[in-house]
Amino acid sequence: MFSYLAEVWRRRAFITTLATYRMRAKYEANRLGIVWIALRPLVNAAVYGLIFGVIQTGATRPKDYPVYVVVGVFAWEFFMGCFVDGSRSVTNSRNMVQSLAFPRMTLPLAVWAERLYSFLITLVVLVPILILFHHYPSWRWLWCIPLFALYAVFNAGVTMILARLTVHVTDLAELLPYVSRILFYASGVLFSVDAVMKGHPTIIKLYDAYPMYQVLKMARHFLTNDKGTSFPVQFWLYLSIAAVVTLVVGVLFFWSAEERYGRD
């Protein structure tokens, strides 16, 4: 097991190169090229923001809605990318898996690295948007570093779990875009869970244990200067546990089927 992880670490250059080259390959054909990495979530945020901004009125609509949506969508993209692309990481590279001997874990990790890079690029774009809406840079933003680090760890685990799942049950790959969409609508990316679920304290309790909800809530708290976006301090603990457990489970789960990839 540890020698396997050492082997994966030895291939880290392969992981990062595959990730950056894939990104380039994907965008170089377009005229705007790499700009699309930032433009896509931005367009997404605009579309969802418009629709949900019109639907939601009055008390349930979060304050400062554009920023609410942009932060939500930008942060969400990272998870969704790992979720959907991660599920295809091994099955899409079948030829490579069948012809070369290398630790298979590099494949989901390359997808994860690719998504991480995109996420970091969108974060840069996020800064002028926040300023535009009068949320000026402050020291509180630095809290995002540990937050997003935990988030990245969590997503790495998610990528590996899904990468193996679809190898066994290929039908799952068809289903996952819907699952991710349901999660998207349920995670409070576009609306405030607290406001909508006001009459249902048990549901809010359940949400408190849900890592994506924690990430979004904490990110909004640190990035905006609204009062009233506070979160319970335990969230740090919950999220740390969720991230580490997901990563360990993901590594073990993916590794235990190492010999079987590419054989079906």
Next chain:
Amino acid sequence: MAVIEEYKRLGERGEPVVAVENLHVTYRVFATGKAAGSARSGLLKVARGIREVHALRGVSFVAHENESIGVIGPNGSGKSTLMRALVGLTPPETGAVYARSRPNMLGVATAAALLPELSGERNIVLGGLAMGFTPAEVREMRDDIVAFAELEESIDLPMRTYSSGMAARLKFAIAAARAHDILIIDEALSVGDKRFQERSEERIREIASHAGTIFLVSHAMKSIRETCSRTIWVDKGLIVMDGPTDEVVDAYEASKK
């Protein structure tokens, strides 16, 4: 134990590198064409018209240092299955493969590691890293690869713009850049023009002389004769003949007439 005796008999040939003992490989395939891996869990073991294809039915041989071995046989005879079992990509039903180090396979599928949208230059990096070289080693190899593939002019262009011969040259150059201990080449030489074929045959002999062992799967008897000292003739999952290239290829060609 036949393998051990064989090893003693051939002892003068140098260190054994690969030993294959009584290898059986069976594929289970849904009659609809959907593959069901042998390792699949019990959940899906409902009889759905599963057909068994006995691809290898007891193959044994020993390969030694400095040998280049041709593998010949008609389509569907089990050549590629045998090579995939050597690399460890196909699990044996019974029997075993012992190898001194992990064999590398260079075949049509190696292209999978490469991205057609990227330039040849970047694909060299990617291919080298995929084979397990460090970035420094890849940088070192880079010029040799470009020179060998004769792609100095178009190395900056995306690979999708290459002709099939150019792409094949690049793939071969990447895979053959470093001396492999054990290299398996599956029908890769049939592409590329005559001059390149000759140069790659030369490269193969060079690798073989550096204590490497090469398996060459091909239908081109000419390149087998020119490159390989020993040839294994496979048919219907069994070894028909194993010996010096000239004898085996002569017999194989005679059988087809």
